[in-house]
Amino acid sequence: MGYRNVSKEEKKPSQSLKQIVYEDLKRRIISCEILPGTQLTEEILCEQLKASRTPVRDALSRLEQEQLLTIHPKKGIFVNTVSLANVSELFEARLRIEPYAVQYYGNRIGDDVYVECIRRFESETRKSRELYRLDDEFHQMFIDATRNRYLIMFYNTVRDQTMRYRVLSAMERRLFDSQAEHREVAMQCLRGNWERAAEAMRSHIENSKISILDYVMHQNRDAKNIFAATDIPAEAPET
Amino acid sequence: MGYRNVSKEEKKPSQSLKQIVYEDLKRRIISCEILPGTQLTEEILCEQLKASRTPVRDALSRLEQEQLLTIHPKKGIFVNTVSLANVSELFEARLRIEPYAVQYYGNRIGDDVYVECIRRFESETRKSRELYRLDDEFHQMFIDATRNRYLIMFYNTVRDQTMRYRVLSAMERRLFDSQAEHREVAMQCLRGNWERAAEAMRSHIENSKISILDYVMHQNRDAKNIFAATDIPAEAPET
DNA sequence: TTGACAAATGTTGTATACAACATTATAATG
DNA sequence: CATTATAATGTTGTATACAACATTTGTCAA
Numbered sequence: 001m002g003y004r005n006v007s008k009e010e011k012k013p014s015q016s017l018k019q020i021v022y023e024d025l026k027r028r029i030i031s032c033e034i035l036p037g038t039q040l041t042e043e044i045l046c047e048q049l050k051a052s053r054t055p056v057r058d059a060l061s062r063l064e065q066e067q068l069l070t071i072h073p074k075k076g077i078f079v080n081t082v083s084l085a086n087v088s089e090l091f092e093a094r095l096r097i098e099p100y101a102v103q104y105y106g107n108r109i110g111d112d113v114y115v116e117c118i119r120r121f122e123s124e125t126r127k128s129r130e131l132y133r134l135d136d137e138f139h140q141m142f143i144d145a146t147r148n149r150y151l152i153m154f155y156n157t158v159r160d161q162t163m164r165y166r167v168l169s170a171m172e173r174r175l176f177d178s179q180a181e182h183r184e185v186a187m188q189c190l191r192g193n194w195e196r197a198a199e200a201m202r203s204h205i206e207n208s209k210i211s212i213l214d215y216v217m218h219q220n221r222d223a224k225n226i227f228a229a230t231d232i233p234a235e236a237p238e239t
Numbered sequence: 240m241g242y243r244n245v246s247k248e249e250k251k252p253s254q255s256l257k258q259i260v261y262e263d264l265k266r267r268i269i270s271c272e273i274l275p276g277t278q279l280t281e282e283i284l285c286e287q288l289k290a291s292r293t294p295v296r297d298a299l300s301r302l303e304q305e306q307l308l309t310i311h312p313k314k315g316i317f318v319n320t321v322s323l324a325n326v327s328e329l330f331e332a333r334l335r336i337e338p339y340a341v342q343y344y345g346n347r348i349g350d351d352v353y354v355e356c357i358r359r360f361e362s363e364t365r366k367s368r369e370l371y372r373l374d375d376e377f378h379q380m381f382i383d384a385t386r387n388r389y390l391i392m393f394y395n396t397v398r399d400q401t402m403r404y405r406v407l408s409a410m411e412r413r414l415f416d417s418q419a420e421h422r423e424v425a426m427q428c429l430r431g432n433w434e435r436a437a438e439a440m441r442s443h444i445e446n447s448k449i450s451i452l453d454y455v456m457h458q459n460r461d462a463k464n465i466f467a468a469t470d471i472p473a474e475a476p477e478t
Numbered sequence: 479t480t481g482a483c484a485a486a487t488g489t490t491g492t493a494t495a496c497a498a499c500a501t502t503a504t505a506a507t508g
Numbered sequence: 509c510a511t512t513a514t515a516a517t518g519t520t521g522t523a524t525a526c527a528a529c530a531t532t533t534g535t536c537a538a
Binding site for chain 1: 523528530
């Protein structure tokens with residue numbers, strides 16, 4: 001069920017169709033089931049998501065604001081591409097927030113929570129699905145501790161984007177290093193060494209960034225032309 | 240025409256009705272022409288903005304994501320209230336970004352721009368409208384210099400929120416101190432003292448925060464019950 | 479073949495009717 | 509009078525038809 005202090009965002013008034021459509025489409029984009037650069041049309045989405053254009057358009061509007069796609073008026077809807085520049089921007093944004101959250105708000109999280117985190121990071125789960133979830137919850141925990149709605153909102157956007165890269169680069173191996181780094185953060189928190197905890201988080205994020213950048217630069221053989229040289233806002237095909 | 244390096248956001252494909260409606264409604268909320276806590280209904284907005292529900296709903300969806308209003312399904316739409324806690328969150332967010340932008344990306348801005356800034360901040364314009372514009376552009380300039388789409392996007396949201404407080408507290412007097420602080424930032428930038436420039440920006444933001452918090456706490460006589468004790472996401476009237 | 483023009487197609491933008499739910503008012507009942 | 513049941517109203521959610529614009533295709537002439 002996740003740690004304490006974890007986001008209450010798991011709202012379940014999700015009964016509404018527009019919410020279902022939004023979450024479903026977002027999941028498909030983040031998981032790269034729909035690849036970067038893909039053109040979407042409302043009509044096809046309506047069929048696939050089994051809804052009319054109204055809730056679909058609502059979802060599209062939100063996803064555009066979250067930088068996951070771009071709507072070119074009267075032309076089409078394109079899933080935003082990913083790029084080296086984009087990775088840098090994402091991790092720079094994370095570095096602005098996460099170490100700060102750890103250093104100044106980590107003390108809002110109970111020792112028992114840290115103990116539990118450490119325990120989990122030591123257990124040898126092999127299911128990457130599970131490890132990813134732990135990873136996400138660990139980072140989210142610190143952001144939520146700031147209790148700052150703007151930082152939380154901002155982090156949501158950045159986190160979702162980061163997930164796309166995680167899927168694309170399929171960094172299974174990185175996962176285990178990542179767990180060790182998480183444990184280091186949690187242990188420093190447990191000792192009340194907030195500066196060191198922040199530093200540990202900083203280098204953890206740097207390592208993740210390097211790992212992804214490294215992958216993106218060296219991907220070549222099975223590369224699917226996913227990583228664009230251009231920047232994110234997907235361009236409509238020039239005519 | 241503003242400084243160089245200033246946001247290119249002034250897109251003018253704003254022909255579309257939904258864009259016009261969005262900008263108009265957003266302006267009304269930011270300028271507090273529509274007061275915090277107000278309940279809106281789509282029908283009334285349609286009349287006022289002379290559009291059908293489709294573009295109006297589109298605008299409402301975007302404004303909800305920007306934390307300017309909250310849509311309670313099947314109940315109503317409420318302009319988010321403002322509060323002490325909210326001011327703190329806003330300025331904390333700004334402190335995460337702005338000094339950083341100054342320190343690490345201020346050198347991307349030409350000396351001539353800083354000279355021009357200083358000149359303008361010294362001229363004794365009395366029109367607060369004009370001063371506000373200079374103020375906004377000055378801060379935006381540094382954010383844009385980061386060329387980080389996520390930081391820029393985030394700052395947009397925070398900036399708009401800040402404007403609401405500016406209007407509510409009508410801090411005319413603060414404006415002049417503010418200009419002097421801006422000049423200090425620009426001068427440190429011109430000298431290449433990026434750390435000092437960042438520090439100047441930091442204290443400038445702190446001062447703005449204090450000014451607003453001070454106003455909010457002492458506002459009493461002409462207070463219009465605008466500042467809620469509760470937090471931003473406007474609650475639907477409990478029943 | 480090339481070019482220009484026109485028609486057809488694809489796609490989103492906008493308006494509107496109706497459905498679903500929440501709240502309030504009303505009336506009936508004890 | 510108090511309480512409950514029921515109807516009326518208000519508000520957003522959803523579906524769909526049509527309009528506006530962009531692109532592509534096709535036709536015809538030079």
